[in-house]
Amino acid sequence: MTYVSAGREYTRDSRYLTTRITADGRDGYPVEPGRYRLVVSRACPWASRAVIVRRLLGLEKALPMAIAGPTHDERSWTFDLDPGGRDPVLGIERLRDAYLARDPGYDRGITVPAVVDVPTGAVVTNDVSRITLDMSLEWSAHWRDGAPLLYPPALRQEIDAVNDMVYRDVNNGVYRAGFAGSQEKYAEAYQRLFARLDLLSERLERSRYLVGDTLTEADVRLFTTLVRFDAVYHGHFKCNRRKLSETPVLWAYARDLFQTPGFGDTVDFDHIKRHYYVVHTDINPTGIVPLGPDLSGWLAPHGREELGGRPFGDGTPPGPPPPGEEVPAGHAP
Numbered sequence: 001m002t003y004v005s006a007g008r009e010y011t012r013d014s015r016y017l018t019t020r021i022t023a024d025g026r027d028g029y030p031v032e033p034g035r036y037r038l039v040v041s042r043a044c045p046w047a048s049r050a051v052i053v054r055r056l057l058g059l060e061k062a063l064p065m066a067i068a069g070p071t072h073d074e075r076s077w078t079f080d081l082d083p084g085g086r087d088p089v090l091g092i093e094r095l096r097d098a099y100l101a102r103d104p105g106y107d108r109g110i111t112v113p114a115v116v117d118v119p120t121g122a123v124v125t126n127d128v129s130r131i132t133l134d135m136s137l138e139w140s141a142h143w144r145d146g147a148p149l150l151y152p153p154a155l156r157q158e159i160d161a162v163n164d165m166v167y168r169d170v171n172n173g174v175y176r177a178g179f180a181g182s183q184e185k186y187a188e189a190y191q192r193l194f195a196r197l198d199l200l201s202e203r204l205e206r207s208r209y210l211v212g213d214t215l216t217e218a219d220v221r222l223f224t225t226l227v228r229f230d231a232v233y234h235g236h237f238k239c240n241r242r243k244l245s246e247t248p249v250l251w252a253y254a255r256d257l258f259q260t261p262g263f264g265d266t267v268d269f270d271h272i273k274r275h276y277y278v279v280h281t282d283i284n285p286t287g288i289v290p291l292g293p294d295l296s297g298w299l300a301p302h303g304r305e306e307l308g309g310r311p312f313g314d315g316t317p318p319g320p321p322p323p324g325e326e327v328p329a330g331h332a333p
């Protein structure tokens with residue numbers, strides 16, 4: 001598949017299906033336990049935000065999840081991990097069918113995460129930022145006991161500001177480096193990425209989390225890029241000024257989150273590596289998936305407890321992932 005346009009900057013298609021699922025149902029899609037299916041790939045950093053927030057808030061029962069296989073062709077993500085290659089609830093082989101059920105003329109990216117309305121089989125939304133914020137804002141009636149406040153009113157402005165710069169320079173910055181179509185565009189993305197990581201590292205030197213003293217939406221969004229850094233962005237996307245594991249503060253911060261229930265227990269390094277190295281054939285034509293890096297460091301002590309902080313605020317950590325949603329042994333450190 002082709003991701004790079006020669007000579008050009010990488011521009012992400014951010015035209016989403018923006019229908020919202022809300023408590024009052026004002027867009028026609030009320031919050032209703034069991035009605036929707038969150039379709040993800042564990043490979044994808046944008047989908048992984050939703051997987052983590054869903055775990056932290058305990059929405060697993062209310063919003064069931066479909067996991068697509070790590071690789072896809074130009075037509076679609078597929079449910080090749082499921083028996084018979086079909087999602088057992090939606091009954092489809094390809095996520096594309098749910099986009100076409102929404103709009104038979106749909107001609108944009110078949111992206112994850114996508115939330116599908118089970119009765120009609122149609123995608124309601126693939127609006128990445130909105131999906132997780134709405135889990136915090138609209139789905140509170142179905143949270144688990146002890147769910148943390150990931151988007152508390154008093155911190156929203158600051159969380160939004162951090163999310164903006166992390167999106168621009170880090171979450172999307174790695175893609176702008178990896179899919180740059182010219183040396184200049186690559187260099188610009190690379191400089192901006194590492195300048196921002198330096199600033200984030202300073203910010204996190206004395207503060208356990210990005211905003212306030214508890215986990216928030218901002219930490220989830222930074223984590224999903226950091227956890228992929230050495231496995232894919234450092235090599236495949238040429239973000240190689242240094243590895244995450246050579247960046248002491250950010251490495252300890254990322255390990256702290258990884259070891260927090262709801263974060264690391266959602267991460268599948270096998271899916272991550274196979275997705276990037278196999279799907280982006282224009283930047284890795286052989287499709288060879290690297291064997292490294294060694295993942296054991298993710299479980300090493302991080303020492304960040306010394307900075308204080310209350311990970312879940314007045315809440316509690318989530319329990320283990322529900323049966324059927326565990327990351328397979330061998331895909332994790």
Ligand SMILES: N[C@@H](CCC(=O)N[C@@H](CS)C(=O)NCC(=O)O)C(=O)O
Binds near residue numbers: 013043047112
């Ligand atoms: N498109 C969203 C993010 C979602 C996204 O790009 N997901 C990727 C996987 S990491 C995807 O589904 N790609 C499929 C494709 O582009 O064909 C955005 O613009 O921020």
